[in-house]
Amino acid sequence: MISNKAKKQIDAWVVKYPEGHQSSAVMEALKIVQAENDNRLTSDTIQAVADYLAMPGIAAAEVATFYENYNHKPVGKHTIRFCHNISCMLNGSDELITHLENKLGVKTGEVTPDGLINVKKVECLGACVGAPMFQIGDQYYENLTADKIDEIVDGLK
Amino acid sequence: MNEVCFKNLDQKDPWSLKTYEASGGYSVWRKILKGELTPEQIIDELKTSGLRGRGGAGFPTGLKWSFMPRNANMQKYVVCNSDEGEPGTCKDRDILRFNPHSVIEGMAIGGFVMNATKGYNYIRGEFMEPFYRFEDALKEAYDAGLLGDNIDGSSVSFDLYTHLGAGAYICGEETALLESLEGKKGQPRFKPPFPANIGLFGMPTTINNTESFASVPDILAKGGQWFADIGVANSGGCKLFSVTGHVNKPANFEVPMGLPFKDLLEMAGGIREGRTLKAVIPGGSSTPVLTAEAAMAMTMDYDGIDKAGSMLGAGSVIIMDDSTCMVETLTRLAHFYYDESCGQCTPCREGTGWLYRVLKRIMDGNGKADDIDLLMGVQDKIMGNTICALGDAAAMPVESFLRCFREEFEYYIEHGKSMVKG
Numbered sequence: 377m378i379s380n381k382a383k384k385q386i387d388a389w390v391v392k393y394p395e396g397h398q399s400s401a402v403m404e405a406l407k408i409v410q411a412e413n414d415n416r417l418t419s420d421t422i423q424a425v426a427d428y429l430a431m432p433g434i435a436a437a438e439v440a441t442f443y444e445n446y447n448h449k450p451v452g453k454h455t456i457r458f459c460h461n462i463s464c465m466l467n468g469s470d471e472l473i474t475h476l477e478n479k480l481g482v483k484t485g486e487v488t489p490d491g492l493i494n495v496k497k498v499e500c501l502g503a504c505v506g507a508p509m510f511q512i513g514d515q516y517y518e519n520l521t522a523d524k525i526d527e528i529v530d531g532l533k
Numbered sequence: 534m535n536e537v538c539f540k541n542l543d544q545k546d547p548w549s550l551k552t553y554e555a556s557g558g559y560s561v562w563r564k565i566l567k568g569e570l571t572p573e574q575i576i577d578e579l580k581t582s583g584l585r586g587r588g589g590a591g592f593p594t595g596l597k598w599s600f601m602p603r604n605a606n607m608q609k610y611v612v613c614n615s616d617e618g619e620p621g622t623c624k625d626r627d628i629l630r631f632n633p634h635s636v637i638e639g640m641a642i643g644g645f646v647m648n649a650t651k652g653y654n655y656i657r658g659e660f661m662e663p664f665y666r667f668e669d670a671l672k673e674a675y676d677a678g679l680l681g682d683n684i685d686g687s688s689v690s691f692d693l694y695t696h697l698g699a700g701a702y703i704c705g706e707e708t709a710l711l712e713s714l715e716g717k718k719g720q721p722r723f724k725p726p727f728p729a730n731i732g733l734f735g736m737p738t739t740i741n742n743t744e745s746f747a748s749v750p751d752i753l754a755k756g757g758q759w760f761a762d763i764g765v766a767n768s769g770g771c772k773l774f775s776v777t778g779h780v781n782k783p784a785n786f787e788v789p790m791g792l793p794f795k796d797l798l799e800m801a802g803g804i805r806e807g808r809t810l811k812a813v814i815p816g817g818s819s820t821p822v823l824t825a826e827a828a829m830a831m832t833m834d835y836d837g838i839d840k841a842g843s844m845l846g847a848g849s850v851i852i853m854d855d856s857t858c859m860v861e862t863l864t865r866l867a868h869f870y871y872d873e874s875c876g877q878c879t880p881c882r883e884g885t886g887w888l889y890r891v892l893k894r895i896m897d898g899n900g901k902a903d904d905i906d907l908l909m910g911v912q913d914k915i916m917g918n919t920i921c922a923l924g925d926a927a928a929m930p931v932e933s934f935l936r937c938f939r940e941e942f943e944y945y946i947e948h949g950k951s952m953v954k955g
Contacts, residue, residue, distance in 0.1 A: 392653075392694040394608070397734055399716040403658075403699045435717070442718040442875075444700025445658050457659075461620040462818055462851055463777040465865055499702065499869050500620040500818075501659050504777040504849070505784050514661035 377424040382408045399431040402439050406446055416447040452487045452494040454532050457511040460497045463504035472508055475522045536771055538628050538747045539787040548666055550673040553634040561753040562638050565645050566687045572646040581757030583769020588614055588742030589846045591835055600729040601647040602737050609649035610738040611640055613746050615656040616698050616705040620818035621849035624773040624785050625743035629663035633670035639746030644691040647739055651692050655710050658698040702873035706921045707740040720877045721921035744773055764790030768834035776801040778852035790834040797833055808854035816846020818866050819926030821933035858951040859938040864892040870927035881924035884915040888931055898949030905935060905942055
């Protein structure tokens with residue numbers, strides 16, 4: 377259930393913590409396993425992470441459900457995480473989110489029929505001087521306009 | 534401007550070890566490795582500098598470091614809080630991206646002072662560009678023999694690791710951050726015991742903000758008095774301010790403490806499109822909102838902002854012009870705290886939901902005549918009644934928005950629409 381590649385990645389985090397505190401790596405371990413399982417977690421994958429880190433399944437499940445960056449429902453290949461907090465709102469994020477929903481033909485929380493994209497409204501991503509902004513994967517896109525959004529979204533494969 | 538954390542911003546590859554060392558970087562650390570500086574001297578300089586915690590609470594850094602039981606015979610830790618997530622705040626991201634070595638050196642110095650041989654930099658999970666940049670800098674520092682065991686043949690050891698968050702504003706609260714570092718839900722701990730006694734993995738731990746650590750090397754290189762003299766009484770040095778919202782040139786500015794707000798506004802290009810200033814949140818979304826009049830008379834330092842009726846917080850200045858509907862803005866902030874409450878304390882878990890739902894029904898045109906009293910009552914019951922400051926942070930905007938812009942809320946309730954936007 378956890379590939380050897382993922383185990384190696386998890387091990388690289390485990391060594392950062394003192395002996396016996398390998399469960400400190402659970403947050404990254406869940407992300408690594410999520411990434412290779414259609415970007416979402418199931419009770420089975422959560423248990424597998426818990427087993428690998430020798431921690432109770434419930435402890436891993438608590439982490440998996442407490443933090444925002446784990447998915448428990450199907451998501452697209454790309455999740456567009458659109459900030460709608462104050463600095464982005466003051467700079468028109470609501471209008472741009474509507475523009476994006478119209479362009480994709482789905483509301484926030486839904487996945488495009490081809491399984492490629494879903495849009496999620498998120499709280500402040502800490503790039504307020506570049507508002508309005510969103511995140512796709514590791515990358516931030518700032519100072520967004522409707523045209524810029526079209527260009528970015530059209531480039532997603 | 535840009536004298537400490539941002540001093541190399543206009544250099545080529547400001548994040549590189551080469552650039553950092555060319556501007557005096559790691560000179561303090563090398564002095565420590567040669568045995569030329571004592572922990573007591575460093576704490577004295579920090580106290581003289583007037584450096585106060587840049588994460589929001591403003592606690593004097595020198596004093597904080599002096600609380601650690603440095604002679605206790607157990608593992609001790611220094612932790613950097615790079616879990617930047619206060620709405621309106623985006624300064625630590627730029628420190629990590631453009632001056633990561635200052636954070637590494639600041640943490641290493643802290644480790645030496647507090648006799649802590651291990652450190653963790655907790656970086657918010659979304660900050661992947663800053664994370665990779667910081668990891669590269671760590672590698673450079675290790676390769677240059679600046680970190681590790683018995684560094685450069687000295688008796689000083691310091692290992693530094695990164696830890697990534699996974700999306701939870703509450704982990705910016707220092708004890709929630711420690712829980713998270715231990716691989717748990719980020720729910721704050723009761724204090725006391727304070728982390729200096731029982732912190733990470735049960736060991737003495739000191740947590741400082743990214744900007745605080747990044748300021749330490751220059752303070753020690755140039756002297757505490759030099760730093761203190763940049764600022765004003767009770768607010769030593771310079772500070773990063775993130776100026777965002779309705780300004781022409783939103784940006785981070787590192788400026789002397791005590792700068793008049795109106796000068797900072799001008800640096801950010803002023804209010805856009807010939808509109809007028811309506812309101813300012815001076816320290817991040819958790820700090821009370823100010824009217825334009827109060828803001829324009831304010832100076833940007835701890836006492837100056839306190840006098841105006843708010844708090845310096847993390848230095849996150851959110852500017853609102855006269856097109857802003859204050860009901861809509863407060864509703865958005867209320868949603869944020871509702872979303873981010875960790876659920877541990879009843880007043881916060883339930884109260885933030887009440888605040889959001891009542892504001893939402895006003896926005897939906899279903900407000901009731903006594904909703905303002907209801908909101909005031911709920912925020913008052915949260916304030917001061919929770920384990921951590923998130924409850925207060927949710928309450929303060931509500932109290933201040935209703936106090937400063939009450940007529941907009943009354944209008945919305947009575948007419949079912951915005952006084953500003955119609």
